[in-house]
Amino acid sequence: MTARTMPARPDEADARLRPVPWRRMAGVTWRQHRIALAGVAVLLGALAVYLWIAGTQVNHAWAAAVACHPASSAACQGLDSTLDGMDNFLSNGFILQVLPVLIGAFTGAPVLARELETGTFRYAWTQGFGRRRWALAKLVLLAVVVTAAAGAFGALLSWYYQPFLGNQALGLPKTTPLTPGLFDLRGVGLPAWTLAAFAIGALAGMLIRRVVPAIVATLVVYTGLAFATAGFLRQHYLTPLLTSNTLNVPGNAWVISQWWTKDGRFAFTGFPPSNLLNQFCPPPPAGKGGPSEGWGPCLSQHGYTQWTSYQPTSRFWSFQWIEGGWLLALSALLIAATIWLVHRRAA
Amino acid sequence: MNVVEASGLGKRYGRTWALRECTLEIPAGRVAALVGPNGAGKTTLLNLTVGLSAPSAGAVTVLGGRPAGSPAALDGIAFVAQDTPLYKNLPVADMIYITRSLNRRFDQPYAQARLDELGIPPKRKAWKLSGGQQAQLALTLALARRPRLLVLDEPVAMLDPVARHDFMATVLAAASADGVSVLLSSHVLTELERVANYLILLSGAGCGWPGQLMTCSPPTARQAWRNSPWPTCARPQRRR
Numbered sequence: 001m002t003a004r005t006m007p008a009r010p011d012e013a014d015a016r017l018r019p020v021p022w023r024r025m026a027g028v029t030w031r032q033h034r035i036a037l038a039g040v041a042v043l044l045g046a047l048a049v050y051l052w053i054a055g056t057q058v059n060h061a062w063a064a065a066v067a068c069h070p071a072s073s074a075a076c077q078g079l080d081s082t083l084d085g086m087d088n089f090l091s092n093g094f095i096l097q098v099l100p101v102l103i104g105a106f107t108g109a110p111v112l113a114r115e116l117e118t119g120t121f122r123y124a125w126t127q128g129f130g131r132r133r134w135a136l137a138k139l140v141l142l143a144v145v146v147t148a149a150a151g152a153f154g155a156l157l158s159w160y161y162q163p164f165l166g167n168q169a170l171g172l173p174k175t176t177p178l179t180p181g182l183f184d185l186r187g188v189g190l191p192a193w194t195l196a197a198f199a200i201g202a203l204a205g206m207l208i209r210r211v212v213p214a215i216v217a218t219l220v221v222y223t224g225l226a227f228a229t230a231g232f233l234r235q236h237y238l239t240p241l242l243t244s245n246t247l248n249v250p251g252n253a254w255v256i257s258q259w260w261t262k263d264g265r266f267a268f269t270g271f272p273p274s275n276l277l278n279q280f281c282p283p284p285p286a287g288k289g290g291p292s293e294g295w296g297p298c299l300s301q302h303g304y305t306q307w308t309s310y311q312p313t314s315r316f317w318s319f320q321w322i323e324g325g326w327l328l329a330l331s332a333l334l335i336a337a338t339i340w341l342v343h344r345r346a347a
Numbered sequence: 348m349n350v351v352e353a354s355g356l357g358k359r360y361g362r363t364w365a366l367r368e369c370t371l372e373i374p375a376g377r378v379a380a381l382v383g384p385n386g387a388g389k390t391t392l393l394n395l396t397v398g399l400s401a402p403s404a405g406a407v408t409v410l411g412g413r414p415a416g417s418p419a420a421l422d423g424i425a426f427v428a429q430d431t432p433l434y435k436n437l438p439v440a441d442m443i444y445i446t447r448s449l450n451r452r453f454d455q456p457y458a459q460a461r462l463d464e465l466g467i468p469p470k471r472k473a474w475k476l477s478g479g480q481q482a483q484l485a486l487t488l489a490l491a492r493r494p495r496l497l498v499l500d501e502p503v504a505m506l507d508p509v510a511r512h513d514f515m516a517t518v519l520a521a522a523s524a525d526g527v528s529v530l531l532s533s534h535v536l537t538e539l540e541r542v543a544n545y546l547i548l549l550s551g552a553g554c555g556w557p558g559q560l561m562t563c564s565p566p567t568a569r570q571a572w573r574n575s576p577w578p579t580c581a582r583p584q585r586r587r
Binding site: 018019020024025027028031032035118119120121122123124125126127128129130134 | 437451485492
């Protein structure tokens, strides 16, 4: 090639030295995603107002019930049951379980899916910023924002659920903070799951390249992950405690499983087989009154032992950090995979 | 300097080659036209040139040896893709802001003046603009980056004749006044005849035959016409 070159422009020389500054992506991301972020703000804001009002009432009712003396009086029992009956549809936490995945799917999935669906990636990825840096900046910024919003909301939820969990002093049904409905709404659970949903959404958007299918896929994958975690994974974070004395199990512990043994060998789990009951503990003949002791104590007298494995409530924060930790690692991995795909993808 | 240089370039999607054995050189300062029937690989070649996709075979460099898609290459090339993709839900002013933010250079006064000229209000959402205005907006954003190479993929295919003329006038003004090299693809041959002074023919899965495009039968392009099943142009008569 002959050495004929175009006249160099004044800023040509430093083309390789100075990339476009990272901070410029803040304004770009805000302009492109302000509607989604405003939606998240409105959703969380409206819920926060409601929770604030409801939570104030719950906390007042709780304070009144705790302060009431003597605890066994009819008036105090009334206060207890008032507290127990409050906000039933919220107090088990199941409705709010959809919150992380809603936020994550509706903010995470469109980030790349919309660009790919409308063809604007051909604009965005040919700008001077560079597509890998573009994807990295955008995903990290949005992830931090939605995680922070979820974290703030999680703090409010922790406060709201405190009375329902702190009622050991009262004679109410015990709710363990490790219960599947509540565990992931309190502490670091909510922001961690929101981040995971966002990361799943981003990767689904990159793989599927259509907004609506990507959102649906995010909902499905997230639901599977959440159920698998609550049903199978979480109980193994730390080795459960084991006891042969049911009275040792605190009322608010999370009972993993219970089974019976005889002479050191496994006998049965759950309800005893009928031949066993007929052999040792035949049910009292119908008509003959007397409060039945039930088969539990009866089998104990015949050499059977009941074992209980459980997670004590004191492990709440260990469990929170373990779950938060692996969700953070998973999210980082998914976002890294998404950026790698952006880098790799052929147009 | 060559603004685009490809050697043995090929792109395969699955088992089918969209582009194969493409070797070409486009010198700077030209308005180069990439012509060929639909499916000949025009878009594929342009995507490879701007770095949107990576070649399956061979290599392509731009702006005097910079690898396509490298930061230095992205910095000097502005690309207007087919159907001029814009963030349709954003106001025009936001599109300008985003383009300015994503690039090291951006000529804000030029962009402003162009939009005033075109009568595009900065607050209007992009989807409310006419097709011609959208194309002009995309072109303005690209030219305001002050590129050394402007790449246009089927820029006028969706436009009516008046908008087509206006669009090409802007491109030619940039090419002649600012010395921007232009590489554009089209299957509208009449348009290219007016603007292009360098021709690359794509037919089937190959490319080549660069030359000056003056009429439908330039000496250097004759070989190309004979080999390619070009429907809109009569084959040149063979001369003794």
